[in-house]
Amino acid sequence: MYDDYYKLTGRPFQLTPDPKYYFQSQSHDQIIDYLSGDVKTPDGFFLVIGDIGTGKTTLARHLLKMLDDSDYACGMMSNTRVEGEDLIVTMLTAFDLDARAGNMDSLLSKLHEFAHKLQAKGRQAVLIIDEAQNLSNSALEDLRGALTSEGDAQPLMHCLLIGQPGLQERISSDSSLKSIADCVSNSCQLESLTIEESTGYLMHRLRMVGWDNNPVFTEDTLAALHSNSNGIPRQLNTMCGRLLLYGALEELQELDLDAVENVTEGLAEETKLNASHRERITSLAHSGVSNASMGGANNAASPLELSGQKIPEPEPGKEVDETDGRLNKLEGMMKSQDATLKQLTSLMTQLAQKK
DSSP: OHHHHTTOSSOTTOSSOOGGGOOOOGGGHHHHHHHHSSOOOOOSEEEEEEOTTSSHHHHHHHHHHHSOTTTEEEEEEOOOSOOTHHHHHHHHHHTTOOOOSOOHHHHHHHHHHHHHHHHHTTOEEEEEETTGGGOOHHHHHHHHHHTOOTTOSSOSEEEEEEEOHHHHHHHHHOGGGHHHHHTEEEEEEEOOOOHHHHHHHHHHHHHHTTOOSOSEEOHHHHHHHHHHHTTOHHHHHHHHHHHHHHHHHTTOSEEOHHHHHHHHHHHHHHHHHHHHHHHHHHHHHHHHHHHHHTTTTTSOOOHHHHTTOOOOOOOTTOHHHHHHHHHHHHHHHHHHHHHHHHHHHHHHHHHHHHO
């Protein structure tokens, strides 16, 4: 596709987080400075807060690669819908430690022994928790307890909680989390990119794949990309990936404002279509849950009922879970169909050009 047409060695604007393309903006400076200085005694939670699409996961993976093995032993958690023993098992697994079955005391003992051995060698353990906004209040308390052991005045390891703004708001406002709030020693906010940073971000990614000023990005184009994306990295990736595809299909050597406007209009139409799909899926899911909750009253019998199998009554409070399940399944089907249609459209465009 566009990478072949413009003779690039890869596609620099994929939406999957990739530390290879990491770009350090000004809002990253605090966390980078904190961890790249002299090894220090852990002193509590470090909150890294950012909205959706601001590059939190890319930053987390970059930190794993950046930290010197001679000073740090790093582990990363992404599964944050756990608590109790499951949380400790996940922490042990993050550090490649034996997490086979055991009770809470034995699991904690393994974790604490690991941290103490590191400290004896002049190293520190760093636990990076991505998607930390999904940690329950109970899990946060379990985490706080796991980071300390009897007889230790300080936490046994550095812990970075990387999550969306709701995490910080919950910790600061929920009275039941006062002990967690007291353990927060540092925090930083990942901001959207400035116009200069947006330009630097785009140029950095393009040069990583051998871009040699083909296609040309005019100053107006760069300004429009920043404005339309609000300086959010994920939105920049979406727009630039689509812009390069448009340029390749139209055989453009310069991407100007007209190209940006065409791409922006196309994305806006897709957003409306996706919103319509979402509304329809939600309606269908709620309709299905409502029917099940009513035991099929005033509705035609389902195939299972006709076959003699009784549909089990949903447990109280399960309606929301069933709705989410239906939404996820139906959305997955819709996305698969959309992807297939896009591939067919692309192939038809290429065939038309060859004719």
